[in-house]
Amino acid sequence: MxxxxxxxxxxxxxxxxxxxxxxxxxIQRLKGINQAGASQYVIKGKTVTRYEHSLGVMILLKKLGAxxxxxxxxLLHDIPHTAFSHxxxxxxxxxxxxxxFHEKFHEKIILQxxxxxxxxxxxxxxxxxxxxxxxxLLEKELPDLCADRxxxxxxxxxxxxxxxxxxxxxxxxxxxxxxxxxxxxEQIAKMFAEDYLKTxxxxxxxxxxxxxxxxxxxxxxxxxxEKIIIEKDLFEDDLFVYTKxxxxxxxxxLEKLKMINPxxxxxxxxxxxxxxxxxxxxxxxxxxxxxxxxxNRVADKFKDFADKLAKHKEWVKKGNFVKIVSY
Numbered sequence: 374m375x376x377x378x379x380x381x382x383x384x385x386x387x388x389x390x391x392x393x394x395x396x397x398x399x400i401q402r403l404k405g406i407n408q409a410g411a412s413q414y415v416i417k418g419k420t421v422t423r424y425e426h427s428l429g430v431m432i433l434l435k436k437l438g439a440x441x442x443x444x445x446x447x448l449l450h451d452i453p454h455t456a457f458s459h460x461x462x463x464x465x466x467x468x469x470x471x472x473x474f475h476e477k478f479h480e481k482i483i484l485q486x487x488x489x490x491x492x493x494x495x496x497x498x499x500x501x502x503x504x505x506x507x508x509x510l511l512e513k514e515l516p517d518l519c520a521d522r523x524x525x526x527x528x529x530x531x532x533x534x535x536x537x538x539x540x541x542x543x544x545x546x547x548x549x550x551x552x553x554x555x556x557x558x559e560q561i562a563k564m565f566a567e568d569y570l571k572t573x574x575x576x577x578x579x580x581x582x583x584x585x586x587x588x589x590x591x592x593x594x595x596x597x598x599e600k601i602i603i604e605k606d607l608f609e610d611d612l613f614v615y616t617k618x619x620x621x622x623x624x625x626x627l628e629k630l631k632m633i634n635p636x637x638x639x640x641x642x643x644x645x646x647x648x649x650x651x652x653x654x655x656x657x658x659x660x661x662x663x664x665x666x667x668x669n670r671v672a673d674k675f676k677d678f679a680d681k682l683a684k685h686k687e688w689v690k691k692g693n694f695v696k697i698v699s700y
Contacts, residue, residue, distance in 0.1 A: 379425075380527045380540060381432050388441060390495040391431065391448065399452045399486045403427055405610025408525065410460035411589035412582050413611075414633050418533035421525075423451045423458065429524040434510060437520070437549055442501065443508045447520055449488065450511060453478040455607040456614040463590030463650070464597070479503065482608070509552055516658035516670075518554040523547065526569055533576055539564070548662065555660040555668065562661035563678055566671045569657045570685050578652040580641040580693040585633060587650045587695070592618055592629035599623060631700065638698040651692030656682055 374386040374395065386392055394400060401424070408426060409419035430447040439447075455461040480503050483489070489499045505512045513519035527540060546561045547554055556562040576582065593614070596602045601621045606614055618626050658672045672679040 376428060378429060378432060379531050380429060384432050393491050394448055397487055397491060399488060402610060403451060405612055406454055406456060406458060407611055408458050410457040411585035411633050415585055415635050415637060421528050421532050423454050426525055426528055427451045429528055430520045433520045433524050439510050443510055446502050446508045447511050449483060450521060453482045456609055456611045457589060460586050460589050461607060463586050464593050510554055516656055518659050529576060530568060530572055550662060555662055557662050559661050562659050563671050563675055566657050566659055566678060570681060573655045577655060578689055580695060581639055583650050583652050583693045584639045584695045587648060588629050588632050592626045595625050596621060634700060637700045640696045640698055641693050642696050643694040646694035646696045649692055649694050654689045656685060
């Protein structure tokens with residue numbers, strides 16, 4: 374199987390288990406789920422799907438020399454994502470600050486699909502694969518690097534700003550040290566940490582992005598309350614749910630959908646706002662390898678980055694006071 378990836382280029386997948394999993398219904402469903410939720414309809418560059426990201430995580434793990442089991446886990450890690458990705462965390466507010474609604478369905482959705490049969494056919498233990506604690510290259514807590522965090526960063530930077538030589542510098546700098554991903558150059562580590570903060574401020578946690586998430590979440594919450602959709606519908610894809618909302622004839626829902634367009638204008642004003650919303654805190658403080666083989670974190674070495682990071686945490690904690698000006 375040949376994959377032409379926007380971040381890693383042309384990649385050949387030879388492993389039959391990976392090919393069969395990629396072609397399975399649960400993975401193919403992810404083609405219809407945009408990582409950016411509501412902002413795909415408004416903000417330029419929001420074109421990354423959960424499918425593309427899942428393949429990207431698998432490819433990155435492959436490039437780093439991870440086991441085939443970890444590559445499989447990487448490919449499968451986003452299967453439980455709902456339509457509109459993290460918008461659903463805003464629907465069920467207790468998940469809003471951690472973006473973890475989908476995670477409670479990980480095991481159930483995989484076990485009820487054809488994936489266990491595929492894995493058994495090729496001699497892999499499903500219980501080992503679905504336990505992400507077994508795969509520290511795939512998932513790590515903040516502020517460390519992991520394949521999931523690295524791939525969505527590289528992918529969203531490329532989609533939003535275009536591919537640059539810097540992407541290749543980043544990709545070639547990631548190494549495995551003591552069973553975790555770190556960076557082999559302090560300057561590249563600092564650049565990557567700063568690019569991550571920039572992308573969060575300009576894209577993931579930008580007030581317009583947060584506003585769009587909240588508006589669509591409100592529409593979905595109304596639809597659930599009015600039984601226009603049921604929870605099971607959330608595990609279809611974006612188009613399925615959006616179509617149900619649009620065809621609902623519910624005026625509250627239709628008014629929310631009307632706001633989701635490129636003409637939407639908002640301001641962030643704590644003195645005059647329609648709603649307050651706070652996004653997930655995202656940042657990295659990556660470890661890097663020094664020439665003498667010692668390990669540092671970026672914020673421990675670079676005070677200017679430590680200061681930026683502290684300000685970023687305060688900015689996210691404050692949240693957004695969104696006033697809708699026009700649409």
